[in-house]
Amino acid sequence: MTVDTLITGARVRTFDPEQPWAEVVGIDGDRIAFVGSAEDAPAARRTINAEGRLLTPGVIDSHNHLLLGFDEDAVSLEGATTLAEVRRRIAEFADRRPELSWICAENAVYSVVEGRRPRASDLDGLTDRPVFVTTYDQHSVWLNRAALSVLGIATGADVAWGRPERDERSGEATGWVTDFYTSAMTTAGLAELQRDIPMYSPERRYRKLLSSIRMATASGITTAVEPQVPLAEIGLFQRALAAGELSSRVITALFHPVGADGAFRQALRQAVSDASAHADADGLLRLGPLKLYADDVIEPHTALMLDDYANRPGVRGRPSYPGRELVEVISELDRLGFQTHTHATGDAGIRLALDAIEEAGRRNGTQDRRHGIVHVECLHPEDLPRFRQLGVTAAMQPRHCSPDLVAGTWMENVGEERWDRAWRFRSLLDSGATVAFSSDWQVGEMDPLIGLYSAATRAGLDGTDAWTSAERVGIDRSLEAYTVHGARAWHAEGDRGRVRRGMLADLVVWSGDLYRHESEPSGLLDEHAEITVVGGRFAHSAGALVEPTADRADDPVAAGHGAEHVHVH
Template sequence: MTVDLLITGARVRTFDPAAPWAEAVGVTGDRIGYVGSAADAPTARRTIDATGRLVTPGIIDSHNHLLLGFDEDAVTLEGAHDLGEVRRRIADFAARRPDLDWVCAENAVYSIVEDRRPEAADLDGLTDRPVFVTTYDQHSVWLNRVALRVLGIADGGDIAWGRPERHPVSGEPTGWVTDFYTSAMTQAGLAELQRDIPMYSPERRYRKLVSSMRMATSLGITTVVEPQVPLAELPLFERALDEGVLSSRVIAALFHPVGADAAFRAQLRNAVDSTPARDRLRLGPVKLYADDVIEPHTALMLEDYANRPGQRGRPSYADGELGAVIRELDRLGFQTHTHATGDAGIRLALDAIEGAARANGTRDRRHGIVHVECLHPDDLPRFRALGVTAAMQPRHCSPDLVAGTWMENVGEERWDRAWRFRSLLDSGATVAFSSDWQVGEMDPLVGMYSAATRAGLDGSDAWTDAERVGLDRSLEAYTVHGARAWHAEASLGRIARGMLADLAVWSTDLYGLEHDPAALLDAHAELTVVGGEIAYSAGALAEPAGGEAAADPVAARGGQDDAHVHAH
């Protein structure tokens, strides 16, 4: 036997129960043709010596907003934790870019101003142009007074892409807008954004998609689930496929807005049924919301927020409506991917999924709940019992992201409900790890570090250490569980003969770093193989692999000196 490609000399973590470890992997066509010892490996048309490295199945990122990648015509506020720094960055950017009609910024944290929401007045004096700022989780927007006036909000008008907050006494808009991402991807919301905010033009969205795709492949990610694609933006993915820039596989989850009716669900079904099966692009899951997010007190909680007596957030749907929508989608054959962060929101989603299976008599749909940030103990065993995937993001639990807002809002007495990776895995549930790019860094090594430490990227302020997850279980969540989540376990997630040849070769043996998880942040993917093709190569493997090294993912963000170190 002669294979097309042989990777040898490495430690190979296969996740195949029959042979968990190997030394060499052979690829023929788009499939794995050999797994075993280096001594017994077949001859190959091309051989890569990966001595000292680790080979794993390609990473499956089960929640990655490709369309939200960095915009070179916006300024990032990553790492800006006080108002002075935010103002400096926006002012500097506005001075550098007089050509832009709008000054847009991304990735603001909620705690920029102590003990209150940021307001329009906090942006006074920076520019005479409208300013549009998104928070790091994409669920809120911060506007200056000019933007309030241009958008008509100052005159009492509404917008289709969010809920402007108003002062309880004066009724004047504060400059803060909630419910952004749940509204922005509706047909009306997206149309208004594309009309008014240049950052949401189709061409700029496409540039983000291309940049994010390149970054994903360079990070060892071979399958990306884009979790919220409006029907109107499906052509962007078709264009990317036609232009050959889908270097990793993409599963596009179609967005179901609150209020959409049976006719819209028929449109979803038609879109999926009329789209031919492609190797790199698949449609199918449907994205829903059970609630919003904890930071602005809009996620649905079973008990009052610790710092807002009498306030428990709100559901995205009116009473019983989420259950009816999931029941209908389940009947139509759809798998759902439902955002839920608060403990009551998670329970609402679980109840809806349970009711759908009971009403329709369906089995093994593998509906998913994404984020699962605050999980009541009574609901933990229901994930396995109902066959529900927990699509979770390890980086989200890091104190440098959630201290000052999430922790205080939930209250210390409920911290043991926070991001229960280990408990869910121990229960036998499917836990599919993901990045939530660009809410969190896309790099899966950052996720592995965060799962192992529950600490910030500088190693400080670790918390809730009972839920830590070691390297092997994290890799399993990124591969085996990711494949199972999307009904792809017959072809993805393991290294075994006959499986699709989706592989990641890491710059070192990651298992040798388990005693020092911080060292994971210095490792990287050196080779990414998708369907037997070398999609990315770098470092020492670039020349022997014969592949052209992909663009540096940091440089691809536009060269901003204040961009994410690990692409948060």
């Protein structure tokens, strides 16, 4: 036997129980043709010596908002922790870009104004143009007075893409809009955004998608799950596929908004059926799961909690669907054959999602649907074993538990008595649950090495202020969560997630042996994906072992922006 490519001299972590470690991997076509020792390796048309580097299955990022990539025509508020800094950046950008009709900004933090939420008046005097600012988690929007006027909110109008807040006494719009992302991706919400806000034009969304895909491939991600795609934006992914721009595989979860009816569900079913009938031969694009919301987020006190927020007596948030309507919706979607991917952060929101999945199985008699709950930020102890019992995937983001992100908002809102419920990676894994790690890009950095570090330390990127250390997870279990568990989450364990003969050749050669950082995980932050192989194709190379892939001027990895993507709450 002669294979196309032989990667030798590697430490190969296969995650194959029959052969956990190997030295050599052979690739023929788009498949793995050999895994074993150097002594038994076949002949090859090309041989690459990994020089002791670690080789693993390609990373499966189970929650990656590819459509929320960097926007060169918007202000980045990364690291802007004070109102003065926010104002400075917006003012400088507005002066520099007089041709823009709107000034858009991204990644604002909730705590930028101490003791309260930001208001339109906080943006006075910067520009006479409307200003539209999204928060780092995409769940809220901050508008200036000009934007409130242009959109009609100032005179009492509502918008389809969110819930404008109004002063309790005066009734005037404050400039803050909640429930943004749950509303923005509805048919009506997206249509209004595309009509009014330049940042949501199809061309700008497409540019973001391409930028994010290139970043994913360069980060060692061979499959990315875009968790919230409106029906109207499926064409962006099909366009990228036709143009040969999908350097990594993409699974798109179609958005199912609150209030969707039977006709909308039939439209979803038709879209999935059409995509399946015309699937690309390389398996780069797949439609299928549906994204829903059980609740919102903890930072603005809108996630659903079992007990009052620690700093808001009488407030417990709210469910996204009225009452327990989510139970009926998931039961119906399960009956129609859909796998669901439900956002739930508060302990009551998580319980509601679990109840809905359990009821769906009871009513429909379905098995192995593998419904998922994403984020699982505050998990009541009584609900922890239900993930394994119900076969529910916990799609979780290690970086989200970092204290430099959650101190001052999440921690204070939940209260110290409930901190032991926070991001229970280890407890869920120990229970036998499927825990699929992910980035939640652009809410968090895309780089899975940051995820590995965060899971191992539960500390900030500077190594300080580690908390809830009982839930730390070592490098091997984290890699398994990014590969084996990621494949299982999406019914893909038959062709990816392990380094095994016959599997797709979706592989990563890292810059070094990641396991040598077990005792000092900070070293992980100095590593990178050296080679990314997708279906036998060398989709990314940093240049140390084979010719580097060509840099693109609009690629944030090549430009160095990816490493700078750090959120501060």
